[in-house]
Amino acid sequence: MQFWKELIKGLWEENPIFRLVLGMCPTLAVTTSLENSLGMGIAATFVLVCSNAVISAIRNFIPSKVRIPCFIVVIATFVTIVDLVMAGFAPALHANLGLFIPLIVVNCIILGRAEAFASKHSILLSIADGIGMGLGFTLSLCILGTCREILGAGTLTIWQGLPQITIGGFQPMVLMILAPGGFIALGCLLALMNHVQAETAKRKGKIIPSPIHLDCHHCTICKWGE
């Protein structure tokens, strides 16, 4: 039961991109097309699940003073393994994703989940958290990637080899697949998500919940801080 709860919370309630706003660097860098977003999401999910499981398994062994270096070593090890195995046995996939794999080490979602979840929970729950967060990350990346690719390039490629869909009828805005377009698309989607959340909460007569694990109480800029 709790396994299921931890699994689905990453999709909406604690969505890493739209709710926790973590891992912005890879998010903005790779979402220029749906294909890249999907690849990054899958690779990051794999590393997240593995690192969560291992960190949870050794959590009682690591002294809290050196936990961050230990987490980084575990994460970097998995990233390197993924990189090497993929280069050797799935060269086509590696050609697609090669660029993004080293980026996963510095993806703060993975370190964030190690610190906030895996170091405090059992292996099974940590795996559930990893899968949920990974899927939430992948889904958000794909939404962002789809918007940016359609608006910026006028095409939609799901995966290399599959037919590319061309969306015609307008002049593609190249800006959308450049860095500024990433910020614009992310900002608009964040605003949309907050609006949807606020409306649903209002209809149910509840106050808008702040993301769990996020300390909002010292800040008074937005309504969560009250």
Add this chain to the structure above:
Amino acid sequence: MKEMLRLVLTVTIICTFAGALLAGVDALTKDRIAEVKQLKQLNAIQDVLPSCDNHPDVNICKINHGGRSWCFYVARKSGNFVGAAVETTSSAGYGGDISLMLGVTAENKTQAIAILGQKETPGLGANIETDNFKAKFADKALETTHWAVTKDGGDIDQITAATISSRAVTKAVKKAIDVYLANLQTIQETGK
């Protein structure tokens, strides 16, 4: 003191494990990765060469020209020279180096180019990888073509809004052609 020892020991143990694991994975995948790399280069060579019956990836002619070493892969069909492929790079790209493979034929024409590596802006400079742009370097006379983009008065149509990337590719191609023409004899004799 005791606590410090514990901290150091923990990190050491974890790093040792990680190092051993990586060494194992590296040993398992090293040969495969090298194989894949070689295959990729061979494919790139064959993509830009006319049909041949020798092994151009081992029939190599190394030339020192302009302070760097150039490696020509020479193709032969029943003993006759049919073409050569060469890897060339330009550092004048918008996002760093652009490396590509150029193939030329015995008739002193270009055969094709293949982009090996580039970090240009997606949607703009990265369009140098499209077949449409690469086709502009196919079947052109080596000596009479003016190897520069139209904007600079040359014969190669640049990609709109990606002049710098187009120019870098053209430059890399021109460099390789200059070396090829200067060493024509040596290259054509290789593996005879």
